[in-house]
Amino acid sequence: MKILNKHALASFVLLAAAGLLAPAVAAAGEPQLDQAVQQGKDLFSHATFGGNGKVCESCHLAGGTKPGQLPNGKAIPSLNNAAAIFPRFNPKANKVVTLGEQVRNCVAKALQGNPPEYGSAELNAIVSYLTFLAQGKPVDMGGKPQ
Ligand code: HEC
Numbered sequence: 001m002k003i004l005n006k007h008a009l010a011s012f013v014l015l016a017a018a019g020l021l022a023p024a025v026a027a028a029g030e031p032q033l034d035q036a037v038q039q040g041k042d043l044f045s046h047a048t049f050g051g052n053g054k055v056c057e058s059c060h061l062a063g064g065t066k067p068g069q070l071p072n073g074k075a076i077p078s079l080n081n082a083a084a085i086f087p088r089f090n091p092k093a094n095k096v097v098t099l100g101e102q103v104r105n106c107v108a109k110a111l112q113g114n115p116p117e118y119g120s121a122e123l124n125a126i127v128s129y130l131t132f133l134a135q136g137k138p139v140d141m142g143g144k145p146q
Contacts, residue, residue, distance in 0.1 A: 033128065036121075040129025043122060049113025056126075059110060064133060067145070077145035083127070083134035085143040100127050 044064060045057040061068050064079035086099035097105070103126050104115035116122035137146070 036125045036128040037132045039121070040125035040127070040132075043126055044129055047122070049107050049111050049115070051107070051111035051113025054111050056106070056111075064130070079130055079133055079145070081134050081137045081140070081143070081146045083131040084137040084139050085141065085145065088142045099130060103127065103130070 041063065043056075044060075045055055048055055057063065059068055059070070059076045060066075060079055061076075064082075067078040068076035070076060082102075083099055086102060087096050089095070090097045100118060100123055103123060104118075107113050107115040116126075
């Protein structure tokens with residue numbers, strides 16, 4: 001009986017530890033997800049999408065972590081919390097825009113390239129990278145860039 005109890009206690013402790021550790025391991029160590037984040041980061045600094053030669057990082061400096069300014073004075077937002085503030089209402093488009101749609105808009109307008117399709121590895125990778133940047137930031141749908 002004593003041995004069984006010890007056993008049961010040990011199993012409980014192990015299960016509790018596994019339960020506590022599982023989310024952290026999944027978030028930090030899921031290889032396919034890490035790979036998508038890395039691919040998104042590479043695309044962010046290198047992909048022209050067949051456009052005018054610009055890349056995301058031409059405007060969104062330091063991997064998107066620093067704000068900037070266009071030559072005409074228009075603000076370029078940092079993307080630190082972009083994944084936490086989309087979807088949001090875009091008054092110019094007069095509709096709600098998702099993060100993926102915003103990425104496609106920047107490819108079409110800023111890069112003058114061919115936007116990656118919804119569900120494509122490229123778009124999913126860029127969205128994964130932007131979500132990685134915003135990891136831990138409070139969700140503030142419709143909020144302001146930080
Ligand atoms: C020529 C400069 C330029 C390039 C290149 C560019 N962007 Fe942008 N981006 C902007 C500007 C300016 C805004 C803010 C105005 C707007 O909403 O259109 C913006 C807004 C964004 C936003 C919304 C951020 C927020 O919180 O408002 C995201 C996300 C974004 N860009 C992603 C990208 C990605 C990904 C790429 C590369 C595929 C890219 N951008 C390339 C200029 C650029």
